[in-house]
Structures are given as structure tokens and as C-alpha cells.
Amino acid sequence: MIRLNINGTAHSVDAEPETPLLWVIRDNLGMTGTKYGCGIAQCGACSVLIDGVVTRSCVTPAGSVAGAAITTIEAMEHDPVGSRVVDAWVRHQVPQCGYCQSGQVMAATSLLRANAHPTDADIDAAMVNLCRCGTYTTIRAAVHDLAGGKGGAA
Amino acid sequence: MTLPFTDPGETPVNVSRRGFLQGTSGAFVLALTLPPAIARAADTAPAVVPGTRVPAFLAIHPDGAIHLQSPFVEGGQGIFTGMAQLVGEELDADPARFVVENAPVGPDYKVMNGTRRGTGGSASVRTSHLVMRRLGAIARAMLIAAAAEKWGVPAAELTTEPGEVVHAKSGRKLGYGALAARAMDLPVPAPDSIPLKDKAKFRWIGKSVPRLEVRAKSTGRAVYAIDAHVDGMLHAAVQHAPRLGLDVGTIRNEAALKAMKGVHSVHRLPGAVAVVAERFWHARRAVEAAEVEWIEPATPLPVRAMTADFSTEGYAAAAATAATGPGEVAETAGDVAAAFAAAASTISATYRSQMLNHAQLEPPATLARFNPDGTLDIWAPNQSPDGFLADIAQRTGLAPDKIQLHSMMLGGFFGRHFKYPTANPYPQAIALAKATERPVKVIWTREEEFLRDVMRPMAVVQLRAALDAEGWPTALEAVSATEGPSEGIANKRGEKMDAAALEGLTGKLYAIPNRKIAQAYVRTPAMLGYWRSVGHSMNDFFYETFLDEIAAKGGKDPYALRKRLLAGNKRLTTLLDAVVDLSGGWQPGPYGAPDGTRRARGIAMASPFGSETAVIAEVSKTDGEVKVHAIWQAIDPGSVVNPGLVAAQVTGASALGLSTALVEQAVWKDGKPVARNFDGYRVLRPGQMPPVHTRIVESGEKIGGIGEPGLPAVPPAVANALARLTGQPVRAMPFAVT
Numbered sequence: 001m002i003r004l005n006i007n008g009t010a011h012s013v014d015a016e017p018e019t020p021l022l023w024v025i026r027d028n029l030g031m032t033g034t035k036y037g038c039g040i041a042q043c044g045a046c047s048v049l050i051d052g053v054v055t056r057s058c059v060t061p062a063g064s065v066a067g068a069a070i071t072t073i074e075a076m077e078h079d080p081v082g083s084r085v086v087d088a089w090v091r092h093q094v095p096q097c098g099y100c101q102s103g104q105v106m107a108a109t110s111l112l113r114a115n116a117h118p119t120d121a122d123i124d125a126a127m128v129n130l131c132r133c134g135t136y137t138t139i140r141a142a143v144h145d146l147a148g149g150k151g152g153a154a
Numbered sequence: 155m156t157l158p159f160t161d162p163g164e165t166p167v168n169v170s171r172r173g174f175l176q177g178t179s180g181a182f183v184l185a186l187t188l189p190p191a192i193a194r195a196a197d198t199a200p201a202v203v204p205g206t207r208v209p210a211f212l213a214i215h216p217d218g219a220i221h222l223q224s225p226f227v228e229g230g231q232g233i234f235t236g237m238a239q240l241v242g243e244e245l246d247a248d249p250a251r252f253v254v255e256n257a258p259v260g261p262d263y264k265v266m267n268g269t270r271r272g273t274g275g276s277a278s279v280r281t282s283h284l285v286m287r288r289l290g291a292i293a294r295a296m297l298i299a300a301a302a303e304k305w306g307v308p309a310a311e312l313t314t315e316p317g318e319v320v321h322a323k324s325g326r327k328l329g330y331g332a333l334a335a336r337a338m339d340l341p342v343p344a345p346d347s348i349p350l351k352d353k354a355k356f357r358w359i360g361k362s363v364p365r366l367e368v369r370a371k372s373t374g375r376a377v378y379a380i381d382a383h384v385d386g387m388l389h390a391a392v393q394h395a396p397r398l399g400l401d402v403g404t405i406r407n408e409a410a411l412k413a414m415k416g417v418h419s420v421h422r423l424p425g426a427v428a429v430v431a432e433r434f435w436h437a438r439r440a441v442e443a444a445e446v447e448w449i450e451p452a453t454p455l456p457v458r459a460m461t462a463d464f465s466t467e468g469y470a471a472a473a474a475t476a477a478t479g480p481g482e483v484a485e486t487a488g489d490v491a492a493a494f495a496a497a498a499s500t501i502s503a504t505y506r507s508q509m510l511n512h513a514q515l516e517p518p519a520t521l522a523r524f525n526p527d528g529t530l531d532i533w534a535p536n537q538s539p540d541g542f543l544a545d546i547a548q549r550t551g552l553a554p555d556k557i558q559l560h561s562m563m564l565g566g567f568f569g570r571h572f573k574y575p576t577a578n579p580y581p582q583a584i585a586l587a588k589a590t591e592r593p594v595k596v597i598w599t600r601e602e603e604f605l606r607d608v609m610r611p612m613a614v615v616q617l618r619a620a621l622d623a624e625g626w627p628t629a630l631e632a633v634s635a636t637e638g639p640s641e642g643i644a645n646k647r648g649e650k651m652d653a654a655a656l657e658g659l660t661g662k663l664y665a666i667p668n669r670k671i672a673q674a675y676v677r678t679p680a681m682l683g684y685w686r687s688v689g690h691s692m693n694d695f696f697y698e699t700f701l702d703e704i705a706a707k708g709g710k711d712p713y714a715l716r717k718r719l720l721a722g723n724k725r726l727t728t729l730l731d732a733v734v735d736l737s738g739g740w741q742p743g744p745y746g747a748p749d750g751t752r753r754a755r756g757i758a759m760a761s762p763f764g765s766e767t768a769v770i771a772e773v774s775k776t777d778g779e780v781k782v783h784a785i786w787q788a789i790d791p792g793s794v795v796n797p798g799l800v801a802a803q804v805t806g807a808s809a810l811g812l813s814t815a816l817v818e819q820a821v822w823k824d825g826k827p828v829a830r831n832f833d834g835y836r837v838l839r840p841g842q843m844p845p846v847h848t849r850i851v852e853s854g855e856k857i858g859g860i861g862e863p864g865l866p867a868v869p870p871a872v873a874n875a876l877a878r879l880t881g882q883p884v885r886a887m888p889f890a891v892t
Contacts, residue, residue, distance in 0.1 A: 015433075016415070023435040027389065032381035033374020035565070037515045038600045042832035045515055073374035089372035093364060093798060096806055097230030098371025099515040099565030105372055127840055130832065132515050132566050133230050134809020136843035138802075 002062050006031075007075035017063020022046045024062045025072060033073035033102050037130070044129025047103035047110075048072050054110035054126075073102040082109045084146055092142040096133035103129045108143050118147045202261040203268070205285035206345050208293045210262035212241070214334035218317050220247055223257035225265045226278040227537060228367065229564030229571075230806070231861045232799040233278050235365045239358045239795055240283055244290030244351060246314040247330065249363050256561040259543045259554070272538040274569065274684065276763035276859020279795055283857060284350070291348045293337075297330055300337035304328070316357070362798030367563075379562040380519035380597060382533035387521065387593040388418055388430050390586050391437035394605050395425045395448045397825045398576055398681065399459025402427055403447035414440045421589055423582055424455055430590055434597055457576050458645045461679045462825045466509055466612065469822075473614035473635035473676045474504060481633040481672030484651050485660040488668030493629030497620035501707045503700060505617060506886040507692035508819035510610035510685055511827075513837055516565020517603045522583035523593035528552075533560040534580045535571045542573055542580070549584060568810070569684035570607065574643060576681055577608050601830040608643070608683025609820055611636050611655070613692060617700045620668070625708025626718065629668035632659045632696065635676045638689070642682025647675060654684070658693025658866055661761055663726060664701070664719035680822065686810055690762040690866035695815070695887060698758035698870035703883055712757055712874060713740045725790060725853050726766060730759065733768040733788035736849045740770075744879050751776060753783065756874025760866035764858030765791040769808075769867035772844075773875040780890040782812060782844045782872055790851040791858040797850055800860050805846040807864030813838035815869035816890040 002013045006029065013028045020039075025031050025048070037045035039058045046058040049071035076082030085108045088094075095101045104127070111118055111126040118126065123143050131139070205211075205225075213221040222241060228234040238252035257263045264271045266281035294314060301319040302309040305326060313320050318329045330337075353359070370376045395401065402422045405411070411420050411429060416436030421428040427444050431437035494500060521533040530552055536542045539561050547554045564571060571578075579596045586594040598606070613636035620629035638652025651673060653660075659671045685691055705715040713734065720726045734740045734757075743754035751774035759768045767790075772783045785808050794800055817836040821828045829835035848864075873884035 019435050023433065027433045030383065036380065036517065038832045040831055040833060043515060077373055086372045090369050093368055095368055095371035096802060097564060097566040098376050099378065101371050102374040124841055130837060132513055132837065134806035134843065136840040137805065137845055
């Protein structure tokens with residue numbers, strides 16, 4: 001049994017410690033907002049926050065984050081920064097297919113929690129998840145907007 | 155231009171009423187409002203006129219919320235919102251009040267020109283917009299009739315405001331929600347008796363109405379096939395044969411696999427081993443540990459067998475030879491031989507493209523459940539529900555009306571979710587659910603997906619042009635050595651040539667009087683498929699990049715050459731000038747930019763899927779790295795339902811086009827794809843994405859497609875800019891791979 005703290009709730013999970021956190025979240029706990037895309041930390045669809053820092057859950061052993069504060073997309077509308085990010089995503093009409101967007105919202109939330117006014121370079125360094133629909137410039141515009149920069153800048 | 159969504163072997167099915175009854179939930183919806191007379195008619199008479207039976211599409215709740223069954227699947231293109239706009243416009247209901255779902259299988263939903271259903275070929279709106287508007291108009295008439303009956307006034311005295319019927323004379327108003335139950339019981343009026351709105355009065359069509367599912371997709375609440383869940387469900391992972399056509403021999407460690415934690419059972423499937431477990435991770439861990447002896451079966455599997463020596467390099471070499479032959483002519487005009495004989499000068503070049511994965515971010519997954527009453531529920535990503543359902547019926551022996559296909563939101567598709575004979579997980583999910591007598595969800599890992607995905611075909615094209623003494627082109631010949639996607643899927647050539655193989659070389663609108671476009675068929679052992687913008691995704695690159703070579707040979711400016719070749723074509727001249735204007739005036743360069751880089755611009759056009767496009771791209775190259783700084787794209791789709799969605803699709807298609815131009819390729823060696831995940835298969839990354847500036851030109855011509863047309867002119871515009879910058883021709887994609 002692994003004890004996990006996810007979105008402020010304690011869970012006891014019957015899984016081996018090496019099980020990727022992604023599959024514990026999706027299968028054991030039935031929270032499917034966090035997505036599987038590649039399984040090797042390449043695409044970022046599985047991004048969650050571990051103690052506030054964006055982390056790729058597909059390569060994170062569940063046992064390694066026992067006791068840490070894990071935050072998933074399901075908690076974003078109740079998170080002061082996350083809810084602003086979600087609102088910006090709606091305002092800028094970011095998602096197309098939407099499959100990568102949970103991870104994109106998590107990456108943006110992590111960035112803005114650490115740095116309320118990121119520069120262009122900060123945004124470029126933080127927003128590296130793949131999007132096959134090509135929403136990259138809209139994502140940048142939404143994050144710029146939240147960073148207090150020029151909305152729509154790309 | 156082709157509409158590549160017809161499934162091979164698709165047969166009509168008549169699921170009739172059960173389908174849409176189960177497709178909805180909650181009170182006061184279809185199930186309660188469907189008149190028995192309509193249901194009986196569906197069961198006995200095949201003569202359903204698609205898109206006319208209002209209760210099959212619309213349920214209006216007492217609170218005014220409107221549930222719409224969409225004939226088209228949402229996969230990022232925004233079609234749910236587009237459908238809500240079309241129906242809402244004539245219904246007189248705000249699209250924001252719509253909740254849109256994928257419709258179940260049934261004859262009502264074959265709204266594409268009244269005969270077909272499928273999401274592809276950028277065809278949804280252009281084949282159904284009048285039908286869907288008419289549907290909204292019929293529903294409005296029924297609501298008015300219900301109000302007239304209730305108030306005892308003539309229907310002619312009633313009008314509507316968004317969401318309500320109004321009787322101005324008495325000052326009465328009633329919301330649609332209060333009228334719907336009665337309205338849906340009324341006879342559906344003859345569609346032709348209901349006029350459509352004058353477009354000058356459009357309230358929502360033509361506006362950038364916000365997408366309906368954006369918040370759900372920004373909060374993890376959107377549900378894709380990979381997220382489907384039912385009680386008692388098991389999970390399955392598969393290991394496919396390294397080459398199609400091989401089958402399972404012995405599984406050397408089968409006993410050990412069965413003993414692994416969480417494993418429910420180990421299964422042999424055609425060309426694959428599956429492990430079923432209580433958790434996906436256990437299934438995956440076990441199936442990847444399986445030591446499988448893959449054998450050539452005594453009786454060949456009914457698939458296109460991959461050969462052990464196939465490589466994309468080898469295919470390119472064979473194609474290069476074939477392209478020097480005459481080919482089979484698809485399009486011809488004038489007298490090419492005479493034009494070459496009379497030419498002042500000639501130019502020839504060999505171009506090449508690559509194979510591509512779809513690389514949609516959601517790996518394929520399917521959940522299947524056999525129910526105690528003998529029915530089957532299946533949750534599967536698909537672009538053509540009728541074809542999928544017919545195939546499932548055939549595989550299971552179940553009558554079509556015993557199968558409920560849940561067509562899920564797609565985590566990207568780009569052509570990936572057609573019914574391909576070897577590339578969909580649903581046959582495996584069905585087999586495993588049957589074997590285990592439990593619901594089973596199969597997920598293909600990214601590695602298995604890249605092994606079984608169908609490829610965008612590659613081609614080697616021999617191009618030749620004749621120029622007159624003034625440097626203008628008089629003849630153009632292209633012989634493309636390739637296999638078309640439809641040929642690959644069928645695993646044979648059809649009676650007619652595969653139009654999807656050459657589109658973009660064919661169908662060009664430049665006035666070059668003598669031309670010959672031909673295909674030299676070179677069979678690919680790899681499975682092929684449709685990929686966003688299909689043949690156009692590479693053929694406009696060949697044509698438009700070679701056109702710049704012709705311009706250079708004749709001493710002409712690329713923009714001026716295109717203008718001359720389009721003289722008298724008002725639509726395309728307007729479009730070409732629009733993109734030049736959008737980019738601040740034609741300045742091909744090279745020139746120095748304020749950041750110290752040297753830049754150049756290229757221009758290209760395409761005529762894909764009923765729309766017209768023109769693109770200008772700006773590039774620099776520093777330390778061997780090609781950087782695209784901006785893309786300007788003008789698109790003329792005739793007329794527009796939602797400019798915001800158009801801009802989003804043009805941007806997304808530009809990104810995909812840029813990805814293929816710069817970095818993307820599926821390389822095969824020894825009968826296997828070299829890259830099995832995103833570490834080896836490169837796609838466009840955020841830092842490589844330039845701003846895309848879109849201008850919509852509404853010529854008023856017949857309405858064209860939107861999902862794909864933004865792609866084809868991007869690679870040649872970038873290639874032309876790069877050639878301008880470096881002085882070196884760019885003849886192969888991807889061209890920024892170092």
C-alpha cells in the first residue's frame with residue numbers, strides 16, 4: 001500500500017511502489033483528466049504538480065511521491081492560480097482536440113505559481129509540452145496574458 | 155480533391171430507433187418525446203430522409219438547454235460548435251445553450267448530401283450545412299405550431315426570439331423548453347415547406363461563436379475513448395508482431411506471465427499477444443515481458459504482409475527509377491511533347507517526400523462490453539460510425555441493432571481513425587471481452603501505435619518544364635512514383651486511379667497550356683492511410699516548389715509568375731494579392747532583419763478540399779538551423795460559418811505542415827519503423843512554431859473545407875523561402891533535419 005496525498009485528499013493505494021504515478025491516478029483512483037501520451041516523458045500530457053512543481057507522472061514512481069502534495073488537473077478550478085489559467089484557456093479558446101491541454105494547464109500553473117510575471121524566455125523554457133493540433137501560439141498568448149504581458153503576443 | 159472517408163467494404167445498416175434512444179440520458183429528452191409513429195416508421199420503412207426527423211437530433215430540456223446529436227465527431231476541429239451554429243441559426247436558439255454529443259449510428263445521420271456519414275475530407279459543413287440549417291428551421295416551425303395550438307392563435311401570428319416563441323399581438327412569450335414536449339409530438343412538416351433565413355439576417359453564422367467544449371477540455375473533464383470506464387472492466391495491453399503478417403508461435407514464458415502480479419489472462423490474437431489484467435500497468439508490464447516466437451503462418455493472415463527487407467530508403471530508390479518511366483496519366487492538356495520540342499529552355503528535377511505517422515496525442519483505445527441481453531456496447535474512436543458498426547456486426551455475428559457504438563471525442567485524428575484493416579484496436583477489444591466474459595479496455599501504448607499506425611504515403615516525383623524564349627513556362631510534366639492511400643488500404647489498385655495519390659499535382663489552376671500529370675505505381679508493403687490533407691500534404695510541395703525553380707530558370711519573380719499564370723482568374727488573383735497585402739507587401743529578400751538574421755520569404759498556393767489558399771513564409775538559417783519567423787495565410791472557403799474556428803484550423807494545419815516540412819519523418823528499416831515513440835519521431839515543438847496570420851477571403855463561391863486546406867501551401871512556401879535565402883533548391887521533405 002502506498003499513501004498518496006492527491007488534491008488534498010489522502011489515499012491508500014494498492015500498487016507497487018514502482019508503478020508510474022500516472023497509472024495509479026488513472027486506474028486505481030479513476031481520475032482520467034491526466035493523460036497518457038508517450039510513457040517516456042516526451043510529450044507532457046501526463047503533467048501533474050508535485051509540491052507545486054510540474055512533473056511528468058508517466059515516469060514518476062508512485063512510491064517516490066508518498067507524502068508529497070500531488071495536484072492534478074481535477075483540482076485546477078479550485079486553485080487560485082490554476083483557475084486563472086483555466087479562465088485564460090477559455091478566454092483565448094486554446095484547446096482544439098484538447099488531449100494535451102490538461103498537461104499544458106499544469107505546466108502554466110506551475111510556471112505562474114513560481115513566477116507571477118514570467119518573461120518571454122521564462123515562458124519558452126516552461127511551456128515545452130507537445131501539442132499535435134498546433135495550439136502553441138495560442139498557449140503563449142494565454143500565458144502572456146496571465147503574465148501581465150501583451151495578450152495575443154506570439 | 156477527394157473525400158477519403160468511405161470505408162472499404164462499407165455496407166448500409168439500419169439501426170433505426172434503438173440507436174438514438176440510448177444515445178441520450180436524463181429526463182425530458184428524446185426517449186420521452188419520440189412519437190411512436192416515427193419510431194415505427196423507422197423500423198419498417200427504410201425511407202428515412204436524413205436530417206429531417208427532428209426528434210432524432212434535438213431534445214430541448216425544460217430549462218431551455220438544447221441537446222443536439224451531431225452526425226460529425228469532434229476531434230479538435232470545432233464541428234460541435236459549427237453544428238450548433240447552423241442548427242441554432244434557423245431554430246433561433248443561442249449556440250451557447252447547446253450540449254452536443256456524437257450521434258449514434260442510424261439512417262437519420264447520413265446527412266452528407268443526404269446519403270453518407272463520416273468525418274473527413276474537410277467535408278462536414280460543406281456537405282451538410284443546408285440540411286442542418288433546415289433541421290433547425292423545421293424544429294422552429296414545430297415549436298411555433300405547439301405555441302399556436304396552446305394559445306389558440308394562427309401560427310402566422312407567431313415569431314421567435316432566441317429560445318422563445320413570441321405572440322406580439324397579445325404580448326405573450328413562451329420558452330422553447332416549455333413547448334418542446336408538445337412540439338416533438340407534432341408531425342414533422344415537409345422540409346421543403348420551410349424556408350431558410352436570408353443570410354443578411356444571420357445572428358450566429360459568420361460569427362466567432364466560442365467553442366462549446368473548451369472549458370471541459372481545459373479542466374480534464376472531456377472524456378476520450380482512452381478514458382472510457384464501466385464497472386467490472388479489465389485492462390488489456392498488446393504486443394504486436396514486429397512485422398504485419400507474422401503470427402504468434404510459442405510464448406516461451408507464458409506460465410511466468412500468467413503468474414505476474416495482477417495478470418488475469420494471456421491471449422493469442424491474430425498477429426498479437428495480449429495480456430489482460432486488473433490494471434493497465436500490470437497488463438503492459440507483462441505483455442512487454444512476453445517472449446514471443448513470431449512465425450510465418452502456414453496460412454497467410456489476411457493482411458498486407460510487411461517484408462523483412464523493406465526500408466524507406468529502398469523504396470525511395472525503387473521509386474526514383476520508376477519516376478523516370480512514362481507513368482499512368484491522370485491529367486493531361488495540350489501537347490507536351492511538342493511543347494518540349496519547341497522549348498527555348500527546359501528544366502527538370504527530382505523531388506521526394508517522406509512517410510509520416512499521424513502522431514495524434516491520444517493513443518488508440520477501445521472498450522468493449524457484452525451485455526447479459528446479448529447486446530454489445532463498444533466505445534471506440536472513429537471517423538465513420540456506420541462502417542465501424544457494419545464491421546463489428548460482421549465480426550461478432552450480431553445484428554446491427556444489437557450493437558451500440560459510442561463514438562468518442564477524439565484526442566486528435568488527422569485521418570487516423572478511419573476503419574483501417576489492421577490499425578484499430580476494436581477487434582482486439584471485442585475478442586478479449588468475449589474470451590474473458592468481462593468488459594475489456596485495450597490501450598495501445600505509443601510504441602504499439604507507431605508500429606501499427608498507417609503511413610502517409612511517400613513519393614519520388616520527376617518534374618520537367620519547358621520554357622519559351624521569354625522565360626515563361628509552356629509545359630509541365632510530373633511523374634510521381636508512389637502508391638495512393640486508397641490503393642494501400644485496399645492492398646490493390648482499383649479500376650480507376652487513386653485520385654488521392656496525385657491531388658495537388660493534379661487540379662492546379664495555373665494556365666500552363668501543355669501538361670501531363672502521371673503516376674508510376676510502386677507498391678508499398680507498409681499499410682497506408684489518409685493523413686490531414688491527404689495527397690495535397692506532399693503534392694502541392696512538389697508542384698509549388700518546382701514552380702519557383704521554373705521562375706528562377708526563366709528569370710521571373712515567383713509572385714509575378716503566379717500572377718501571370720492566374721491572369722483572368724479573379725478568385726485566385728484576389729487571394730494571392732490578399733496574402734501579399736497581409737504580409738505587408740511582397741519582399742522576397744534576402745534582407746537583414748533587426749535581430750541580425752538574414753531572412754527571405756517564399757510564396758505558394760493550393761486548391762485543397764474545395765477551398766483556395768495562399769501562403770507566404772519568412773525564414774532564416776543560423777548555424778544550420780532553419781527558423782520560420784512568420785506564416786501569413788489567406789484562405790478562401792467561399793463562405794464561413796465561424797471565423798474563429800477557421801483561424802484555429804489554419805493555424806493548426808500550418809503547424810502540421812511546418813512539422814512535415816522541417817523535421818518529421820517515419821523511417822523504416824528491415825521491415826520495421828525505426829522510431830517507436832516521440833524520442834525518435836520528431837514533431838514540431840513549441841519553440842519552432844511561428845505566429846500564423848490568417849486572412850479569410852469570402853468570395854461567395856461554393857462553400858469549401860476548413861480542417862485540411864490550411865496545410866498544403868505551407869511546406870512549399872517555407873521551401874521557397876529557404877531556397878531564396880540559400881540559393882539552393884529544396885527538393886525533399888523534411889528539409890531541416892541535420
